[in-house]
Every structure is written in structure tokens, then in C-alpha cells.
Amino acid sequence: MTRPQSPPDPYARPQRPVPGDSHRSALVVALIGAAATIVAALIGLFVQLSGDVEQRASGPSLGGAASASETAGVPDTSAAPRSSLPPSTPAAPGGADGTPAAPTPTTATPVGLPEEFLGRWQGYAEETDAASTDHYRVTVELDQGTLRGRVGSVRYAMESSDCYGTVTLTAVGGTDQVTLGESIQSGNCVTNGRITLTLRPGDTVDFAYESTKRDGTRQSVRAGLERVA
Structure with missing residues (x-):
């Protein structure tokens, strides 16, 4: 037989959860x-x-940029082989040890008076200047000599004066022309002048003299000389 349940007690306290369970x-x-x-x-x-x-397996990255193979249009040169040898340089001229070769000594051939001019030359000259024209005998004697050296003498036989001087070889124009520097040693003549001798057929030379007189005027002498010795 079932026991009848008693009605709830309206004044009973509600039950609270146990504090240990919530913790x-x-x-x-x-x-x-x-x-x-x-x-x-x-x-x-x-x-x-x-x-x-x-x-680490894929290789280091420079500055976070993509590798050359991943960048469009830029060839990948990271795998290009590098030679350990320096670039070749042309060998310097000289010996096997690289020392410069010594310059080959060259012997300068002295320039002398051509043989065709050797001897005594004589003829009559015509001198012209601003005031007058004069005629007199000219004698040139030439010996062997080198450039800038004395090669002979010159003499002017004039009515008013007899001039004598030495000549120096100053230039050689092949075998048919020479230039001489004149220096008068005695007589009433212009101290310095220039003589040009040009060979002509038949043992003759053209004599051309140029100088400046003391008064500043130009002096010119022309002559045809023959070999006399």
C-alpha cells in the first residue's frame, strides 16, 4: 500500500549547491x-x-628578394661557373723574366760634305744691293768635313778690298746641294753670310750668297763657279 505524499512545505528553505562541486x-x-x-x-x-x-635546404635569400630563376625576364647567373685564374694579360716585351728589353744601340752615320764638292772652285760674281752692282772674283776651296764643322775657305778679290773667310757645313741637300755658313776673318766685308752651292753639269756649281749689311739692307751675290783644282 502506497504511502500518500505529503504536500510541500511552503516555508521550507531552498537547497543551495555544494561549494566544492563548482570549484x-x-x-x-x-x-x-x-x-x-x-x-x-x-x-x-x-x-x-x-x-x-x-x-636552409633551398639556399640563402639575399634581402628577401626572389631568386633569379623566379624573376621573369632575368636570367639566373648564380650557378655560372667562376674561374679561379686571373684574366690573362699580354706579355710585356723583354726577356723571359719580364724585364724590359734593352734598346738596340744605333750608330748615327755622320753627314759629311759630298765628294762631288771637293776641290777648288773659281769664277766671277755679280753683287747687287739697293745702291749699286759690283763684279769681282770668288774662290771657294772645300775639303772633307762633317756637319757643323769647318770644310774650307772663301775669298773675294775686289778692287776696294780683299776679303778672306772660313766656311762651315750647315746643311746637305742630297749629293747635289750644300749650304755653308760664312765667317769673314779679314777685309772690309759683311762678317757673316750664307752660301748655297748647287752642282751643275760640266764640273760647275751655282754660287748664291745672302746676308744683311750693317745698314740693314739685303746683300745678294750670284756666280757661276768652275772647278779649277
């Missing part, structure tokens, strides 16, 4: 959250380490 629930939730955080951190660390390993 255990909060602790469990905190532990689960901490475990989830640790697992996430471990996963992130693993992913980062995996990325570093792949980056």
Missing part, C-alpha cells in the same frame, strides 16, 4: 584551456622549425 568544474575548464594553449604553441613551433629547415 572542481572551474579547475577542469582551466586545465583544458591551458592544455589547448600548450598544444597550439607546440604546433606553431613545429611549423616554424619545418619552414627554417626548408629554407
